[in-house]
Every structure is written in structure tokens, then in C-alpha cells.
Amino acid sequence: MEARLLRQQAMSQTRRALVLDAARAVFEEHGIEGASIREIAKRAGYTPGAIYSYFESKEAIYGALLAESLDRLNTAVNSARPQDDSAAAFLKGKALGWFGFYAANPRELDLGFYLVHGLAPRGLTSDLNQRLNARLHEALVPCQQALMAMGLDAAAAERENTALFAHGVGLLLLQHTGRIRMFKQDATALFDHYLAALLLRIAIHGKDGPDAAGCR
Numbered sequence: 001m002e003a004r005l006l007r008q009q010a011m012s013q014t015r016r017a018l019v020l021d022a023a024r025a026v027f028e029e030h031g032i033e034g035a036s037i038r039e040i041a042k043r044a045g046y047t048p049g050a051i052y053s054y055f056e057s058k059e060a061i062y063g064a065l066l067a068e069s070l071d072r073l074n075t076a077v078n079s080a081r082p083q084d085d086s087a088a089a090f091l092k093g094k095a096l097g098w099f100g101f102y103a104a105n106p107r108e109l110d111l112g113f114y115l116v117h118g119l120a121p122r123g124l125t126s127d128l129n130q131r132l133n134a135r136l137h138e139a140l141v142p143c144q145q146a147l148m149a150m151g152l153d154a155a156a157a158e159r160e161n162t163a164l165f166a167h168g169v170g171l172l173l174l175q176h177t178g179r180i181r182m183f184k185q186d187a188t189a190l191f192d193h194y195l196a197a198l199l200l201r202i203a204i205h206g207k208d209g210p211d212a213a214g215c216r
Helices: 002-034 037-044 048-052 058-079 087-104 106-112 126-149 154-177 179-183 187-205
Strands: none
Touching (some): 058 106, 087 187, 126 154, 154 179
16 A cells, blocks of 8 residues: 555656646746647647646746746755855855756746746736745855854945845856857856955955945
8 A cells, every 4th residue: 555655646746747738838838828738738738727736827837937946056055065165255155056956957047037038927816926936045044144254244234245146147148048158258257256356345445435335
């Protein structure tokens, strides 16, 4: 009985994975709004009714895909190893953790920032959207903690962390779309440059300097 139950669970997980893989392909081609359960089912080789036994809607499927993507993001950040025990090295290591994850996985970037349907979380419930945002924020918390360890207060650290994330995402989008080639630049090199400038600015001005947390 136990062995049969384990086999059934394994088959269920396999079918769920097939549905998610099919849905990712459909979302990339048609966006959330243009996708349908029928098309996802066809791509997965199942009936629409079989899909509904796993997910209540296409938005729920998208939410599951994004949740798994954010789990992989957090794993990448948690696995990032700073060069030494300093707060500066910790900040750089963790920032390169999330940046490197999205640089190496542009499809995860599409999911993470709703690019598959126009930069807006349409169709997601408020509760699901909040939980997904919290998971994304979790991957960014280590950088904010490092900034506070370097002497910034909580508000200043949050501002700097937001600016760091915004700068990195902008570079990732330029890389992802190929637009960065028009500037003859490399996204990772530019992100390294931004990080170095941030660390130097904090080192020079400290927590009390006029530029320690950017424009005040």
C-alpha cells in the first residue's frame, strides 16, 4: 500500500511538472491573457479537466511557476559565498547572487517581473501577489542587512537596496532585450561598477555623510 501510494505521488508530481512546463511555453508565446487552459492542456498532452485537478485557473498555474522561480532565486542568493567576512563582501556576494541568477536565466526574469504579460500582475489574487512579492523581497533582504552592518540606518539601507535592485534590473532588461549592445557595454561589468561605487561612497561618507544614502 505504501509503495503504491509513493508511486501515485511520484506520478502526480510528474504530471504537475509537465503541466507547468507546458504552461511556461504557452505563457511565453501568448502571455497570460492570451493563454488558455485548453491550450496548456493540449501542449501537456492532457484534457482541460485533468489540468483543473491540479490548478483552479491559468493564473494559479502562473503563480505556481513564479513561486518555483523565486525559490530558485532564493537558493542562488543563499548559496552565494562572499570572499571574506566583511559586510562589504557580503553585500557584493549576495547582490551578485540575485543578479547572476537572472542574468543566467532570462526566462526566470520574464516570470519574475511579469514580462510575459506586460509588467502588471493582472489576474493574480491580492493574497498570492503579496506572497510572491514577499518571496522576492526575501532574496533582497541580505543586501539590506549588509548595508545596515556597514553603518546605514534602516531607512537609508532600504533606499540604497531599492536603488541597487532597480539599477540591476535595468541592466538585466537591457541585456535580455539585446539593447545593451547599442552602448557597447557589458551588463555584469556595469553592475560591478555600480557596486564598487556604492561601497566607495559609503566608505568615504559613512552613515552620517550627505551622500551615504543617496540624495536626501
